Amino acid sequence: MTDKLSMVVCEGTYDKAMMPLILGTTAASMGSEVNVFYTFFGTKLLKKGVKPKLPGLWRLMTGMMVGRMKKVGIPDYDGMMNQAMELGVNFYACSTTMGLMGIKEEDLRPGVKVLGAAAFLKMAQESNVSLFIG
Amino acid sequence: MDKNATLDAKGLMCPMPIVGLAKKAKEMKSGQVLELLADDVGAKEDVPAWCNRTGHQLIGTEEEGKILKFYIRIK
Numbered sequence: 051m052t053d054k055l056s057m058v059v060c061e062g063t064y065d066k067a068m069m070p071l072i073l074g075t076t077a078a079s080m081g082s083e084v085n086v087f088y089t090f091f092g093t094k095l096l097k098k099g100v101k102p103k104l105p106g107l108w109r110l111m112t113g114m115m116v117g118r119m120k121k122v123g124i125p126d127y128d129g130m131m132n133q134a135m136e137l138g139v140n141f142y143a144c145s146t147t148m149g150l151m152g153i154k155e156e157d158l159r160p161g162v163k164v165l166g167a168a169a170f171l172k173m174a175q176e177s178n179v180s181l182f183i184g
Numbered sequence: 185m186d187k188n189a190t191l192d193a194k195g196l197m198c199p200m201p202i203v204g205l206a207k208k209a210k211e212m213k214s215g216q217v218l219e220l221l222a223d224d225v226g227a228k229e230d231v232p233a234w235c236n237r238t239g240h241q242l243i244g245t246e247e248e249g250k251i252l253k254f255y256i257r258i259k
Contacts, residue, residue: 080233
Protein backbone atom coordinates (compact mmCIF):
# COMPACT_ATOMS: atom_id res chain seq x y z
CA MET A 51 0.00 0.00 0.00
CA THR A 52 1.16 3.54 -0.72
CA ASP A 53 2.48 5.56 2.21
CA LYS A 54 0.43 8.62 3.01
CA LEU A 55 1.65 11.81 4.70
CA SER A 56 -0.70 14.51 5.99
CA MET A 57 0.42 17.93 7.20
CA VAL A 58 -1.34 20.93 8.71
CA VAL A 59 0.11 24.42 8.23
CA CYS A 60 -1.35 27.19 10.40
CA GLU A 61 1.15 30.03 10.04
CA GLY A 62 2.16 32.09 7.05
CA THR A 63 5.84 32.89 7.62
CA TYR A 64 8.64 31.77 5.29
CA ASP A 65 9.94 29.05 7.64
CA LYS A 66 6.47 27.56 8.13
CA ALA A 67 5.89 27.86 4.39
CA MET A 68 9.07 26.03 3.35
CA MET A 69 9.01 23.20 5.92
CA PRO A 70 5.98 21.37 4.46
CA LEU A 71 7.35 21.88 0.94
CA ILE A 72 10.72 20.37 1.85
CA LEU A 73 9.11 17.42 3.63
CA GLY A 74 6.38 17.17 1.02
CA THR A 75 8.71 17.04 -1.99
CA THR A 76 10.88 14.50 -0.15
CA ALA A 77 7.93 12.28 0.75
CA ALA A 78 6.54 12.48 -2.80
CA SER A 79 10.02 11.55 -4.07
CA MET A 80 9.90 8.52 -1.78
CA GLY A 81 6.61 7.44 -3.34
CA SER A 82 4.23 8.81 -0.71
CA GLU A 83 0.91 10.43 -1.35
CA VAL A 84 1.12 13.87 0.30
CA ASN A 85 -1.77 16.05 1.47
CA VAL A 86 -1.15 19.48 2.98
CA PHE A 87 -3.97 21.37 4.67
CA TYR A 88 -3.60 25.14 5.21
CA THR A 89 -5.59 26.90 7.89
CA PHE A 90 -5.63 30.25 9.77
CA PHE A 91 -2.60 32.35 8.78
CA GLY A 92 -1.25 29.48 6.73
CA THR A 93 -4.07 29.83 4.21
CA LYS A 94 -2.65 33.01 2.65
CA LEU A 95 0.37 30.93 1.55
CA LEU A 96 -1.88 29.41 -1.09
CA LYS A 97 -2.71 32.77 -2.70
CA LYS A 98 -1.19 33.57 -6.08
CA GLY A 99 2.02 35.61 -6.07
CA VAL A 100 2.63 35.45 -2.30
CA LYS A 101 6.20 35.99 -1.04
CA PRO A 102 6.37 34.88 2.60
CA LYS A 103 8.82 36.50 5.04
CA LEU A 104 10.60 35.18 8.12
CA PRO A 105 8.84 35.93 11.44
CA GLY A 106 9.34 39.09 13.52
CA LEU A 107 12.54 41.05 13.00
CA TRP A 108 13.99 38.10 11.11
CA ARG A 109 11.78 39.25 8.22
CA LEU A 110 14.59 41.67 7.31
CA MET A 111 16.86 38.67 6.69
CA THR A 112 14.42 36.87 4.38
CA GLY A 113 16.23 37.83 1.18
CA MET A 114 19.55 36.59 2.54
CA MET A 115 17.98 33.28 3.62
CA VAL A 116 16.30 32.79 0.22
CA GLY A 117 19.65 33.57 -1.46
CA ARG A 118 21.54 31.07 0.68
CA MET A 119 18.99 28.38 -0.03
CA LYS A 120 19.19 29.08 -3.75
CA LYS A 121 22.96 28.54 -3.56
CA VAL A 122 22.43 24.97 -2.31
CA GLY A 123 19.85 24.25 -5.00
CA ILE A 124 16.64 24.93 -3.05
CA PRO A 125 14.29 27.11 -5.13
CA ASP A 126 12.44 30.14 -3.72
CA TYR A 127 8.93 29.69 -2.30
CA ASP A 128 7.22 29.92 -5.67
CA GLY A 129 9.67 27.53 -7.32
CA MET A 130 9.40 25.07 -4.44
CA MET A 131 5.60 25.21 -4.67
CA ASN A 132 5.78 24.42 -8.40
CA GLN A 133 8.24 21.61 -7.73
CA ALA A 134 5.87 20.12 -5.11
CA MET A 135 2.86 20.32 -7.44
CA GLU A 136 4.87 18.74 -10.24
CA LEU A 137 5.67 15.84 -7.88
CA GLY A 138 1.96 15.43 -7.15
CA VAL A 139 1.73 16.98 -3.68
CA ASN A 140 -1.92 17.94 -2.97
CA PHE A 141 -2.69 21.35 -1.44
CA TYR A 142 -5.90 22.15 0.41
CA ALA A 143 -7.21 25.47 1.72
CA CYS A 144 -9.46 25.49 4.78
CA SER A 145 -12.93 26.60 3.68
CA THR A 146 -13.74 28.35 6.99
CA THR A 147 -10.52 30.41 6.97
CA MET A 148 -11.22 31.46 3.41
CA GLY A 149 -14.58 32.81 4.51
CA LEU A 150 -13.14 34.52 7.62
CA MET A 151 -10.24 36.11 5.78
CA GLY A 152 -12.16 36.98 2.64
CA ILE A 153 -10.00 34.80 0.40
CA LYS A 154 -11.80 33.79 -2.79
CA GLU A 155 -11.24 30.63 -4.76
CA GLU A 156 -9.90 32.66 -7.70
CA ASP A 157 -7.23 34.16 -5.39
CA LEU A 158 -5.70 30.71 -4.94
CA ARG A 159 -2.89 29.20 -6.95
CA PRO A 160 -4.27 26.89 -9.70
CA GLY A 161 -4.50 23.30 -8.51
CA VAL A 162 -5.31 24.14 -4.87
CA LYS A 163 -8.54 22.58 -3.63
CA VAL A 164 -10.85 23.92 -0.92
CA LEU A 165 -11.68 21.51 1.90
CA GLY A 166 -13.41 21.31 5.26
CA ALA A 167 -11.93 19.87 8.45
CA ALA A 168 -13.84 16.58 8.29
CA ALA A 169 -12.61 15.80 4.79
CA PHE A 170 -9.03 16.57 5.78
CA LEU A 171 -9.29 14.54 8.99
CA LYS A 172 -10.49 11.58 6.95
CA MET A 173 -7.28 11.86 4.88
CA ALA A 174 -5.20 12.21 8.06
CA GLN A 175 -6.85 9.18 9.63
CA GLU A 176 -5.97 7.14 6.57
CA SER A 177 -2.34 8.34 6.68
CA ASN A 178 0.59 6.62 8.33
CA VAL A 179 2.31 9.93 9.13
CA SER A 180 0.60 13.17 10.21
CA LEU A 181 2.53 16.31 11.07
CA PHE A 182 1.53 19.70 12.40
CA ILE A 183 3.73 22.56 11.19
CA GLY A 184 3.42 25.07 14.02
CA MET B 185 31.58 0.49 -10.83
CA ASP B 186 29.62 0.10 -14.10
CA LYS B 187 26.88 2.63 -14.48
CA ASN B 188 24.35 3.77 -17.07
CA ALA B 189 23.96 7.34 -15.88
CA THR B 190 25.36 9.80 -13.36
CA LEU B 191 23.44 12.38 -11.36
CA ASP B 192 25.75 15.07 -10.05
CA ALA B 193 24.13 16.53 -6.92
CA LYS B 194 27.32 18.06 -5.54
CA GLY B 195 26.62 21.42 -3.91
CA LEU B 196 22.94 20.61 -3.43
CA MET B 197 21.46 20.21 0.02
CA CYS B 198 18.52 18.23 1.35
CA PRO B 199 15.97 17.67 -0.11
CA MET B 200 17.24 18.46 -3.61
CA PRO B 201 19.46 15.35 -4.10
CA ILE B 202 16.48 13.11 -3.24
CA VAL B 203 14.06 15.08 -5.43
CA GLY B 204 16.62 14.81 -8.25
CA LEU B 205 17.00 11.07 -7.65
CA ALA B 206 13.25 10.48 -7.91
CA LYS B 207 13.08 12.37 -11.22
CA LYS B 208 16.14 10.65 -12.66
CA ALA B 209 14.97 7.18 -11.60
CA LYS B 210 11.72 7.71 -13.51
CA GLU B 211 13.66 8.37 -16.72
CA MET B 212 15.74 5.17 -16.39
CA LYS B 213 14.98 1.58 -17.27
CA SER B 214 14.66 -1.31 -14.83
CA GLY B 215 18.01 -2.95 -14.07
CA GLN B 216 20.09 0.09 -15.05
CA VAL B 217 22.61 1.50 -12.58
CA LEU B 218 22.53 5.15 -11.54
CA GLU B 219 25.54 6.79 -9.96
CA LEU B 220 24.75 9.66 -7.58
CA LEU B 221 27.44 12.12 -6.52
CA ALA B 222 26.65 14.20 -3.44
CA ASP B 223 28.42 16.19 -0.75
CA ASP B 224 25.49 16.86 1.59
CA VAL B 225 26.31 14.82 4.71
CA GLY B 226 22.58 14.14 5.09
CA ALA B 227 22.73 12.05 1.91
CA LYS B 228 24.60 9.32 3.80
CA GLU B 229 21.39 8.29 5.53
CA ASP B 230 18.90 9.84 3.10
CA VAL B 231 19.87 7.79 0.05
CA PRO B 232 19.58 4.38 1.82
CA ALA B 233 16.22 5.52 3.29
CA TRP B 234 15.01 6.59 -0.16
CA CYS B 235 16.07 3.23 -1.63
CA ASN B 236 14.35 1.38 1.20
CA ARG B 237 11.02 3.16 0.63
CA THR B 238 11.06 3.14 -3.18
CA GLY B 239 12.39 -0.38 -3.75
CA HIS B 240 15.41 0.71 -5.81
CA GLN B 241 18.51 -1.20 -4.73
CA LEU B 242 21.57 0.45 -3.25
CA ILE B 243 24.38 -1.77 -4.56
CA GLY B 244 27.40 0.23 -3.46
CA THR B 245 28.75 3.36 -1.81
CA GLU B 246 32.14 5.03 -2.01
CA GLU B 247 33.67 8.05 -0.34
CA GLU B 248 36.28 10.21 -1.99
CA GLY B 249 37.16 12.98 0.41
CA LYS B 250 33.94 14.90 0.89
CA ILE B 251 32.29 13.38 -2.16
CA LEU B 252 29.83 10.55 -1.53
CA LYS B 253 29.15 8.16 -4.38
CA PHE B 254 26.08 5.95 -4.42
CA TYR B 255 25.30 3.21 -6.93
CA ILE B 256 21.63 2.41 -7.31
CA ARG B 257 20.06 -0.36 -9.39
CA ILE B 258 16.71 0.85 -10.71
CA LYS B 259 13.85 -1.53 -9.89
